[in-house]
Structure formats: C-alpha cells, structure tokens
Amino acid sequence: MKNEWKDMLNDAFYAPEAVKKKEFLRSIRQREMSSFEMIWQQAAYIRIHVWIFAVMIIAFAVFGAATGLGSTQHIIAMIMPFTASFSVIEAQRSKWCGMTELEMATRFSLRSVVLARMTILGAVTFVVLCVISPVISVAFDQGAVLTAVRILIPYLVTMIISLEAERSVIGRKTGYCPLMIAAVVSVFIYWMAGFETRMLLRYLDILESWGILIALGLLALTFAEQWKTINNVEAFA
Amino acid sequence: MNLTVDRITKQYKNKLAVDRISFRLSEGVTGLLGANGAGKTTLMRMMSGILEPTSGEIAVDGIPVQSEEYRALLGYLPQDFGYYPEFSAREFVLYIAALKGIEKKKARKKTEELLEVVGLSEVAGKKIRTFSGGMKQRVGIAQALVNDPKILILDEPTAGLDPKERVRFRNLIAEIGKDTIVLFSTHIVSDIEHIANNVLMMKEGQLIHEGAWSEDKGDLEKFYMEEFE
Numbered sequence: 371m372k373n374e375w376k377d378m379l380n381d382a383f384y385a386p387e388a389v390k391k392k393e394f395l396r397s398i399r400q401r402e403m404s405s406f407e408m409i410w411q412q413a414a415y416i417r418i419h420v421w422i423f424a425v426m427i428i429a430f431a432v433f434g435a436a437t438g439l440g441s442t443q444h445i446i447a448m449i450m451p452f453t454a455s456f457s458v459i460e461a462q463r464s465k466w467c468g469m470t471e472l473e474m475a476t477r478f479s480l481r482s483v484v485l486a487r488m489t490i491l492g493a494v495t496f497v498v499l500c501v502i503s504p505v506i507s508v509a510f511d512q513g514a515v516l517t518a519v520r521i522l523i524p525y526l527v528t529m530i531i532s533l534e535a536e537r538s539v540i541g542r543k544t545g546y547c548p549l550m551i552a553a554v555v556s557v558f559i560y561w562m563a564g565f566e567t568r569m570l571l572r573y574l575d576i577l578e579s580w581g582i583l584i585a586l587g588l589l590a591l592t593f594a595e596q597w598k599t600i601n602n603v604e605a606f607a
Numbered sequence: 608m609n610l611t612v613d614r615i616t617k618q619y620k621n622k623l624a625v626d627r628i629s630f631r632l633s634e635g636v637t638g639l640l641g642a643n644g645a646g647k648t649t650l651m652r653m654m655s656g657i658l659e660p661t662s663g664e665i666a667v668d669g670i671p672v673q674s675e676e677y678r679a680l681l682g683y684l685p686q687d688f689g690y691y692p693e694f695s696a697r698e699f700v701l702y703i704a705a706l707k708g709i710e711k712k713k714a715r716k717k718t719e720e721l722l723e724v725v726g727l728s729e730v731a732g733k734k735i736r737t738f739s740g741g742m743k744q745r746v747g748i749a750q751a752l753v754n755d756p757k758i759l760i761l762d763e764p765t766a767g768l769d770p771k772e773r774v775r776f777r778n779l780i781a782e783i784g785k786d787t788i789v790l791f792s793t794h795i796v797s798d799i800e801h802i803a804n805n806v807l808m809m810k811e812g813q814l815i816h817e818g819a820w821s822e823d824k825g826d827l828e829k830f831y832m833e834e835f836e
Contacts, residue, residue: 403708411705417693468689472750475655475683476706477675483706 405486408478412486420460423453424494431502435509443506444559447521451528451555453498455548457491458532461599466545484603488596495525519581520574526588528555533595537602608668609633610654610758610788615663617649624649626812627663636784638799639792640831641809647792648686650809651762654790655683667758667788679708682756684747686763690735696722696746697731703750714753721749724779726772740767748776752783759789765798777802796828810834 403411427449434442461484464470474480499518507514532548535541562570577584610632617625625646641647652658654665656672665672667680690699697718704714722728725745730738735746744767751759761780765773780789781802791799799806800820806827808816815834820827 415691415702463691467691468687469691471652471655471657471685472683472688472703473706474657475678475681475685476703477679477708477754478706479656479675479678 403478408482409486409489412483413490416460416487416490420456420491420494423456424498427453427498428501431505435505438509440510443510443512443517443520446502446506447524448556448559450521450525451552451559452549453495454525454528455532455552457488457495458529458536458548459546460491461487462536462603463487465542481600481603485600488600516577516581519577519585522585523577523581523588524555524559526585526592528552529592530588530595531555533592533599537599608757608788610667611665612650612654613664613666615650615653615665616661617646617653617658618661623812625653625660628809628812628814629663630807630814630817632788632790632805634784634786634788635804636780636789636791636799636802637805637807638803639790639807639809640794640796640799641792642794645809646812647809648762649812651683651760651790651792652685655681655760657683677758679754680757682751682754682759684751684761684764686766688747690743690746692736693734695732695734696727696738696742696749699735699746700750700753704753707754709754717753717755718749721752724752725749726775741769741772744768745772748779757787759783759787761789761791763792763794765793765795773798796831800827808834 427446430449431442431446433439434445459466464473464480464483470480473483499522503514503518503521506512507517510517528548528551531551535547535551541547562573612628612630612632614627614629615625616623616627628650639647639651649658653660654672656678667677670677670680691702694702700718700721701714704718705711709717719728719731722731725748727742727745727749730742735743738746744764748761748764751761764780765776768776777798780791783789784802784804791803793799804819806816806818806820807814808831816830824830
C-alpha cells in the first residue's frame with residue numbers, strides 16, 4: 371500500500387530538473403589533505419624494487435647473523451650507498467620521466483611531491499637500520515650504536531654527494547649519477563677492508579671515539595642538502 | 608570569474624621571452640596564436656604557476672597564481688609531457704587526480720568518464736608507452752580535465768591528433784568553454800577560429816592582437832599569415 375502511494379506520487383509529480391547542479395558541485399571546496407595523507411598517497415607510487423631492496427638488506431643481515439658470517443656488517447656497509455642512490459633517483463623520478471610540469475601544476479606542487487617521497491625513503495632506511503643494527507650487534511657482540519654508525523656513514527656520505535651532484539649541471543643531465551657515486555663509495559669501503567686492514571682498524575678506532583658525532587654531523591649535512599634540493603626542485607625543472 | 612594578467616614579463620639573460628603583456632579573460636575559449644618562439648609556451652607556463660615571471664602579476668578573482676587555491680582551479684596540458692613508464696592510461700589520470708586532492712571514489716568515477724570522452728576507455732588498462740602520439744595526447748587532455756577545472760590552459764593540445772580527433776576535441780573544448788576559462792594555444796588558425804570567442808596573437812614576446820575576431824575584420828588566417836610572414 372505504502373509503495374502504491376509512493377508510485378502514485380511519483381507519477382503525479384515529476385522531480386524538477388537540477389538547476390546549475392554542475393556549477394554547485396564545482397563550487398564546493400575540496401577538503402584539505404593532511405601531510406600524512408599526502409605521504410601515504412605517494413608511498414603507493416614508490417617503485418617496488420625500492421621495497422624489495424630494503425627487505426633484502428634485512429634478510430641478508432638476519433642470514434649473516436644466523437650463520438655467523440663475519441663480513442656481514444662490512445657487506446651491508448658496502449650495500450648501503452646503493453640504498454642512498456636509489457633514494458635520490460626515486461625522489462627525482464619526475465624529472466627523468468618528464469612529469470615535472472604536470473606535477474608542478476597540480477594542487478600540491480612538485481616540491482610537496484619530492485618532500486613526501488624523501489620522507490618515505492628516509493623512513494624506509496631508518497626502519498632498515500633499526501632492524502639490522504640490533505641483529506648484527508647481538509650476533510657479533512658489538513655495540514649497537516657503533517654498528518648503526520658503521521652502516522649509516524657510507525649511506526649518508528653517498529646521499530650528501532649525490533644530492534649535491536644532482537643539482538650540478540652534469541647531474542641534471544645524467545640520470546644515474548648517484549649510482550656512480552654509490553659505486554665509488556662502495557669500492558672504497560671494499561678497498562679499506564681487503565687491502566688496507568690497518569686503515570680499517572684506524573677507521574674503526576675513529577668511529578668508536580667519534581662515530582656518533584660524525585654521524586650526527588653527516589645527518590645534519592644530509593638534511594641541509596635535502597632542503598636545498600627541495601627548494602630548487604621547481605627552479606631546475 | 609576573471610583571470611587577470613597584469614604587465615607580465617619574462618626575461619632570460621638578454622632575451623625578453625614575454626614583454627609586458629596584460630589582458631583579462633573570463634569564461635569562454637580564448638585562442639592564443641603565434642609562431643614557434645613567439646612566447647606562447649612561456650606565457651602559459653607562467654599562467655600555470657610553473658614559471659616565475661620576472662615581473663608582473665597573474666591572479667584569478669584576486670587569487671594569485673602562486674597559491675594552492677589557484678592551482679586547485681587549474682587544469683593544464685603542457686606541450687610535451689612524460690609519464691611514468693609503468694603507468695596505464697587509467698593509472699596516469701588517477702595519479703594526477705590524487706595530486707589534485709580528489710577523493711579516490713570520485714577520482715575513479717571521473718577518470719572512467721573522461722577516458723570514455725577521449726575515446727580511450729577500451730585501452731584504459733594498457734601501458735601508455737604502447738600508445739601512439741595521438742592517444743598520449745588524449746590521455747593528457749583527460750588528466751587536464753580530471754578536477755573539473757575553472758581555468759583550463761592547453762598548450763598546443765591538437766598536436767599529434769588526426770583530423771577526426773581534432774574536430775572531436777574542438778567540440779569538447781567549445782562545450783567546456785561555456786563555463787570555464789579556456790586558453791588554447793596553437794599555430795593552426797583553423798583549430799580556434801570557430802570556437803574561440805576571444806583571440807590573442809603573440810609575436811616576439813608581445814601581444815599584437817587581443818579581442819574577439821569578427822568577420823568584418825576579415826579573414827583571421829589571412830591576417831595571421833600576413834603578420835607572421
């Protein structure tokens with residue numbers, strides 16, 4: 371009965387045509403997006419190999435610790451520069467794919483996109499470091515902080531040089547400049563361990579005394595370089 | 608809604624790419640004509656907030672070009688644009704929608720609608736890298752429209768389109784221009800002569816004509832050819 375009434379009313383009175391519906395919908399302001407939402411959104415667009423690489427480093431650290439592989443820490447220190455170079459390349463991807471103009475003309479701008487990507491990639495490295503440092507530290511009976519510092523320094527050195535190089539004339543034309551820098555840093559670490567044992571011991575002595583200060587200094591320099599990159603990203607586009 | 612360009616200048620070392628240009632646009636299609644190197648792209652990049660002018664101001668109803676509020680109203684199609692190689696047409700438009708702050712559900716609906724409009728719904732899931740130039744251009748058009756922009760800046764949008772697509776595109780722009788400020792740059796007069804209510808003509812960084820083109824002024828193409836000979 372109720373439905374019959376409803377149908378009769380529907381037949382008797384036609385719903386009026388929407389007046390300026392489109393204009394009304396367009397006039398509604400879009401809601402603000404929080405920084406967290408922006409970061410979360412960009413995380414979905416980070417390429418899969420970045421995540422796989424991070425998982426592989428953790429897996430290798432666990433494997434090395436479980437099997438007592440003495441050179442685990444050293445190998446990870448050699449791999450970390452490549453993590454840094456992947457981060458720099460990934461954050462600057464818009465440039466190499468010709469997306470800068472489009473991203474700059476969107477509501478959040480290219481600067482926000484690059485900042486969000488750098489935050490995600492930095493967070494990934496932080497998580498990797500937080501997982502592998504205690505694992506290696508316990509397995510090889512070393513101080514956790516010294517372990518973290520030893521792994522972190524090659525990463526930070528590569529990051530600083532890569533960011534600086536990315537802003538240079540050559541870096542702006544050569545997409546894989548950070549990979550070359552990572553290779554040089556990695557080879558240097560290998561050389562220290564393989565042929566100059568005395569040098570490595572000296573390096574470890576320095577790290578023991580000054581490691582935290584050096585790492586903090588390099589971290590500050592990394593932030594400064596990232597800040598410069600973010601501020602220049604639209605000017606260089 | 609009024610888009611005001613006030614004495615805008617762009618200087619590169621000792622070359623003036625855009626030289627003290629002023630005009631005001633309201634809803635409707637404005638054609639921007641000029642030969643290659645006339646300064647059209649530089650002007651459009653400044654109007655899209657991508658390039659900072661050396662001097663002058665650009666604002667829409669008092670909202671400056673540098674603000675997020677302005678960019679929220681903007682749809683922009685650059686002359687050349689790239690894409691992330693792993694993107695399909697759908698993913699590309701959804702990505703731009705995300706950067707424009709459109710909610711996921713609404714973005715999905717709008718993306719499908721636009722891909723249908725530009726005739727790409729059947730290949731929406733295919734990678735853009737497999738597309739022809741014209742198809743890529745149509746994806747570009749779709750991304751520019753995804754936020755229902757109130758200002759639409761199109762830099763040579765018909766480049767790479769075949770004659771049939773060109774006509775379809777012109778009709779689409781004419782429809783959008785009814786309630787949107789559309790600035791459409793081209794060096795092909797026929798692209799705009801039937802749909803533009805307003806014509807801007809640039810030569811060597813300066814505006815040499817501004818206003819509606821009526822038949823009593825003669826043939827637009829003839830005038831254009833004379834100016835750029």
